[in-house]
Amino acid sequence: MDYQAVLEEVAAFARPFAGQGQVADYIPALERVSADRFGIAVADINGAVHGVGDWEVPFSVQSISKTFSLALVMAHAHGDDDIWKRVGREPSGTPFNSLVQLEWENGIPRNPFINAGALVVTDRLQSLTGDASTTMLHFLREESGNPDLAFDQAVAGSEADHGDRNAALAHFMASFGNLENPVPSVIEHYFWQCSIEMSCRDLATAGSFLARHGVRADGTRLLQAREAKRINAVMLTCGTYDAAGEFAYRVGLPAKSGVGGGIIAVVPGRCTLCVWSPGLDRRGNSVAGAAALDHFTTLTGWSVF
C-alpha cells in the first residue's frame, strides 16, 4: 500500500469539507482554533508513519482520551476487573453529555465513550493507579515516542470553569454509589485527560496497539488480543456517540472522535489512522474527518466489513 499517495488523494477529497460545521465553543478555550485546519496521519503496525496537511499540529484530544483510559483500566486490572458491572457496552443513542438515561438505568452509563461512562472509567483508573491523568500522559508519551506531550492548562481550566454538566453527571452517578473517589477528583482527572494536546502523528502512533492486537510500541503486551478486540468493538458501536450507526455505514472502522475535531480509526492488523479538522457536525464529530475516513475506506477497501 502506498500510504502517502492514498493520503494525498483522501486529503484532496476531504479538504473542501474543512471549515464546514462548528468549532466547539462550550469549552471557550477550544474556540481559538480556526475551523479550516485539516490533517491526516496513518501509522502502520510496523511503526512507519505517513501524513498530509496539518498532521503534525497539536490539538486538544478531548474524548479520544476515553479510548486510552479504557485501555489503561483493562491493562492495570489484568483481565480481572468489574468495570463492566459499572458501565455498559451498548450505544446510547443520546448525545455524549446526556443525563437522561442515567436515571432510568440506575446510574450505570450505557458505554465508556460517552461522558458519564468515561467518568466511571477515569474513577476506576484513579483507584488502580492513584493518578489517572498522569498515568495517561506518561503512557501517551511512551506510545507516541513524543516526550513533549503535555496537558493544556488553559483548556483544562476552561473546561472546569464551564464543567457544570460533567459535574452533574458525576454527582448523579455518585448518588447511585457508582464512583469510588470524590467527585471533584474524578472530574479534575477527566478534564486533564481531555486537555492533552497531540497531533495526528502522535495519536496514530499512540493508538497503534489497537491495530497490533494489544502489543505496545516496544513489543511488550499492553492488552490481551481479546481485550483489544473488545475495545475496537465498543469503538465501532459507541465511539462516535449517537452517530455510530451512520459512521459504521459510511466508514466501517472502529473509531473514536473528540470535540477538538480529531478522530482516530483502527484497521485491525494493518494500521491506525488519525484525522483532524475542528469543524463539527451537530453530534460532535469532525465533518471533514468523517469525510476523509469515508474516502479512505472506499479507496482502500479496508473497512472491517
Ligand code: GLN
Ligand atoms: N471534554 C469534553 C466534555 O467532557 C469531551 C467531549 C467530547 O470530546 N465529545 O464535554
